[in-house]
Amino acid sequence: MIKRTNPPLPAASGAEDLIRDRNLLRTILETIPDHIYFKDIDSRTVRCSLAHAKFFGVEDPKDMVGKKDFDFFSEEHARQAFEDEQRIIRTGEPLIGIEEKETWPDGRVTWVSTTKMPLRDEKGEIVGTFGISRDITRQKESDLEAKNLTAALKRSNQELEEFASVASHDLQEPLRMISGYLKLIVQRYQDRLDQDGQEFIAFAVDGAQRMQAMINDLLSYSRVTTQGKTFSLIETEAMLQRALLNLKVAVDEAGARVTHEAMPAAMGDERQIERLFQNLIGNGLKYRRPGDVPEIHVSAQKKDSEWVFGIRDNGIGIDPKYFDRIFGIFQRLHTREQYAGTGIGLAVCKKTVERHGGRIWVESEEGKGATFYFTLPVAPDLPKKTTP
Ligand code: ADP
Numbered sequence: 001m002i003k004r005t006n007p008p009l010p011a012a013s014g015a016e017d018l019i020r021d022r023n024l025l026r027t028i029l030e031t032i033p034d035h036i037y038f039k040d041i042d043s044r045t046v047r048c049s050l051a052h053a054k055f056f057g058v059e060d061p062k063d064m065v066g067k068k069d070f071d072f073f074s075e076e077h078a079r080q081a082f083e084d085e086q087r088i089i090r091t092g093e094p095l096i097g098i099e100e101k102e103t104w105p106d107g108r109v110t111w112v113s114t115t116k117m118p119l120r121d122e123k124g125e126i127v128g129t130f131g132i133s134r135d136i137t138r139q140k141e142s143d144l145e146a147k148n149l150t151a152a153l154k155r156s157n158q159e160l161e162e163f164a165s166v167a168s169h170d171l172q173e174p175l176r177m178i179s180g181y182l183k184l185i186v187q188r189y190q191d192r193l194d195q196d197g198q199e200f201i202a203f204a205v206d207g208a209q210r211m212q213a214m215i216n217d218l219l220s221y222s223r224v225t226t227q228g229k230t231f232s233l234i235e236t237e238a239m240l241q242r243a244l245l246n247l248k249v250a251v252d253e254a255g256a257r258v259t260h261e262a263m264p265a266a267m268g269d270e271r272q273i274e275r276l277f278q279n280l281i282g283n284g285l286k287y288r289r290p291g292d293v294p295e296i297h298v299s300a301q302k303k304d305s306e307w308v309f310g311i312r313d314n315g316i317g318i319d320p321k322y323f324d325r326i327f328g329i330f331q332r333l334h335t336r337e338q339y340a341g342t343g344i345g346l347a348v349c350k351k352t353v354e355r356h357g358g359r360i361w362v363e364s365e366e367g368k369g370a371t372f373y374f375t376l377p378v379a380p381d382l383p384k385k386t387t388p
Contacts, residue, residue, distance in 0.1 A: 029050065035049060035055055036052060036132050037131055038128065043082050073103065099111060099113055116130070161222055172215055210342075221348055229270070229271065230269075231269055234268050236263040247285065251285065258296045263298075266379050286339055286340075289314070292315075297311075302378065305377060308375050312371040329347045360374040
């Protein structure tokens, strides 16, 4: 028995109603930009909208009567559509909101979002199908473009990472050789070099040392992802304490006051979060105003599904125009003579936070201290212990 899923076409109650119904139907078929079609039991078009006819390059919808999908589409697509319609006729089950890929004999591809229903006569018997399709080719193309762009971006990020990792490894060896031989020259020939010669060698040694520092930095940057540990539930309080222990000498030397609020548990990589606190607090100590006692405050606040951590200092501050730049690799606002460093610290912080699914940013005014913020996802609720 055929299952009825939609009511039979309503019988018009009188001639006027009939005319009104026909006018309504004509209005729909002539103006709606979607493709509407009625087909018989053999999937031959009985009637269709103007937009549907035009989609096939046919000016008058009457010329579509008797036409099949095989007259327009590729054999492959026409067969698929035919099989779908025959199944609807057999089972009475409609197809609702499916995305159809249409292929054409000239190789073109178009996409439609389609609903196909069984067409019933007044007695409820299935006599064909009818359907409505909306052209979604442009939307599909831009989806595809976005997908391709994301894939390309992912590829280029991966390539960049591989490059950073390989370059830093491969550069080590020749650099070691340069440094080694420079050392030999100093040891064996220093006495024989005049003042200029000694100065040149000193420059070369300094250059080699700087390069070594940069290579190490590049390595640690690429290791954020290549050697990152899987996340676990961590007590950020303990990470902060360890970071402060590592910074003890610098804190004491600067006579700094470091305070903090209660730190939460979060999901993360212990070593990386420790290093994150260390870099940000270390910067707070380093970029202090000469003559001032550095004051650093670490805060943590829950906002929706994340923790927002803040590291506030009373140091030299940052001009807002550099807010983005400082998070780039080897980007610095000062010379080495003013403040030691290579400019990798904040880039590592950014990569670390992003690996944890968070964001990092800074708020500051020149001369008025800076606050660096980063977010971490809130730890998921753990099953509570129940007492029997
Ligand atoms: P580095 O300290 O080696 O230069 P970073 O990546 O940690 O590298 O910092 C980049 C730049 O951002 C620094 O050169 C400095 O100009 C600025 N900066 C970072 N932290 C602070 C801070 N707490 N106060 C003021 N400026 C800062």
